[in-house]
Amino acid sequence: MxxxxxxxxxxxxxxxxxxxxxxxxxxxxxxxxxxxxxxxxxxxSAIKAMPVSHFIIQEDAGERIARSTVSDSQLQQIKQQYGSAVMPLQLQQATITSPSDTNKTDVTYFGIDFTTELAPQPTLAAVDDKSVVIDDSFKAAGYTIGDAFKDERTGTVFTIKGFTAGKAYSHTPVIYLSTSAFKQIATPSATKKAGVNVVALRITDDEAQQLAIKGLTVVTKAAVVKQIPGYxxxxxxxxxxxxxxxxxxxxxxxxxxxxxxxxxxxxxxxxxxxxxxxxxxxxxxxxxxxxxxxxxxxxxxxxxxxxxxxxxxxxxxxxxxxxxxxxxxxxxxxxxxxxxxxxxxxxxxxxxxxxxxxxx
Known part of the structure; x- marks a missing residue:
């Protein structure tokens, strides 16, 4: 030395x-x-942060959430097999505007059941059909709790109930809303199909291999992340x-x-x-x-x-x-x-x- x-x-x-x-x-x-x-x-980050291990997704969707559709009948079969571990997820990209100005923001809606583990933290049980939880990146644009915004396509107005940190999908901030509220902003094609995009689960690899529902397959969270457009x-x-x-x-x-x-x-x-x-x-x-x-x-x-x-x-x-x-x-x-x-x-x-x- x-x-x-x-x-x-x-x-x-x-x-x-x-x-x-x-x-x-x-x-x-x-x-x-x-x-x-x-x-x-x-x-x-919105997918990575989910406390899940696998997703049940449409077999021919190429492991992409946005391309997948799980019908209501298939969802019932999944619930019969996995019980309380089932966490349905709906997804749609859209544009919102604040009622007070004309500034537009591209977002991704996540339609979830707020009683499941997909609910963002802090969990807000009081979220209803007219309120949402949004990513805290909206604070930079001047949004605060209690403010409202309008969905550009449908004109539906939602009130901000709370913020959650670091939740984005495909380079857009995520807005969490209830499954019933999601129906208000869903595109006509999504409404006709009904059901959900995917089902999130926290299960073992052995349990994942036991799925036997025609047209559906089970993929890991890591695989879903890799198939996000551009990732x-x-x-x-x-x-x-x-x-x-x-x-x-x-x-x-x-x-x-x-x-x-x-x-x-x-x-x-x-x-x-x-x-x-x-x-x-x-x-x-x-x-x-x-x-x-x-x-x-x-x-x-x-x-x-x-x-x-x-x-x-x-x-x-x-x-x-x-x-x-x-x-x-x-x-x-x-x-x-x-x-x-x-x-x-x-x-x-x-x-x-x-x-x-x-x-x-």
């Missing part, structure tokens, strides 16, 4: 350049990862960007450490001539790299948190402890991988050649 810190102190400019390069790369990865998580939540494509693109950045970081750091190691060959040769072992030199090099990586990581995390505070509320961005911890672990490994070529050169250095005595 002494040799590693001494070398960093003596080569301040070189060490600073390594820190700057690593900081910028890690900062970019953290920002893209936070953006990916934020976009993912804005696309699917898979959006996350796939951002994940690919992160993977490329990590790959580029590995090559950049490997080249950087290798060049630095080549410049110090004579010094390593002298140390070997004085009796330093490969193990001692390798330990010193790895400690130096880890130390620089940790400094870069700390600066990057602080920069990312600072920038996150400056981002507008309309930009979805979210950093969680598991996400940040995972990226930190990845970059520690990347830094160590980038040092492998340098370690190989240190192991192979010949003391006599390194100090210029090979031709004597």
């Amino acid at each position: 002494f040799l590693a810190l001494k070398e960093i102190k003596q080569s301040r400019l070189r060490s600073s350049m390594v820190v700057v390069i690593m900081t910028l790369i890690i900062w970019l990865v953290l920002f893209v990862a936070g953006l990916a998580a934020g976009l993912g939540n804005e696309n699917a 898979k494509e959006e996350q796939g693109s951002l994940t690919m960007m992160i993977a490329f950045l990590i790959g580029i970081a590995t090559f950049v750091l490997a080249a950087f450490f290798y060049v630095i190691t080549i410049q110090k060959m004579s010094q390593y040769g002298v140390l070997k001539a004085l009796g330093a072992t490969n193990r001692y030199l390798a330990k010193s090099l790895l400690l130096q790299i880890i130390f620089l990586a940790l400094i870069s990581i700390i600066i990057s995390v602080l920069l990312t948190l600072g920038v996150a505070q400056l981002l507008p509320a309309t930009m979805p961005f979210e950093l969680s402890l598991p996400l940040v911890s995972g990226i930190i672990a990845i970059f520690v490994v990347v830094a160590l991988l980038g040092s492998l070529l340098s370690l190989y050169r240190v192991f192979k250095v010949d003391p006599i050649e390194a100090i210029g005595g090979a031709g004597e």
Whole structure:
């Protein structure tokens, strides 16, 4: 450790350049990862937050809630098999306006039974056919409890009974209303079909496999989330960007450490001539790299948190402890991988050649 810190102190400019390069790369990865998580939540947080494990969905709906229809007769069969675990869900995207102005907002209605676990928190048993619970993103538009809004298509007016945090679907805020209230704003085609879109359940995989109702299938919540329009494509693109950045970081750091190691060959040769072992030199090099990586990581995390505070509320961005911890672990490994070529050169250095005595 002494040799590693001494070398960093003596080569301040070189060490600073390594820190700057690593900081910028890690900062970019953290920002893209936070953006990916934020976009993912804005696309699917309402489904992810549901305390369920599976959905019963129409077999040919491609695992998409909006395409599915579960008829009333099928719903009764499901209730007979699963009893109180059954939680019907209806979904429809629409546009609302405030009666006091003409500003329009795209939303997604979730028609639910407020006595089930699908009810948003805090649970409001007093919700009726004319009141709703809405996502708290509406607060930015000036909505408060007791305010009213109008469904653009039907003209139906609802009163806001309460707010719930972080509930969105397909990049639109979610409005929770009762199943009877949902009928007031449902499109004519949905009204003719009757029934519900899907049935949410909290059951085991074994119980899920026992469903035997013609035209229906059981899928996991994770599968439903992936099939939300745009979710898979959006996350796939951002994940690919992160993977490329990590790959580029590995090559950049490997080249950087290798060049630095080549410049110090004579010094390593002298140390070997004085009796330093490969193990001692390798330990010193790895400690130096880890130390620089940790400094870069700390600066990057602080920069990312600072920038996150400056981002507008309309930009979805979210950093969680598991996400940040995972990226930190990845970059520690990347830094160590980038040092492998340098370690190989240190192991192979010949003391006599390194100090210029090979031709004597």
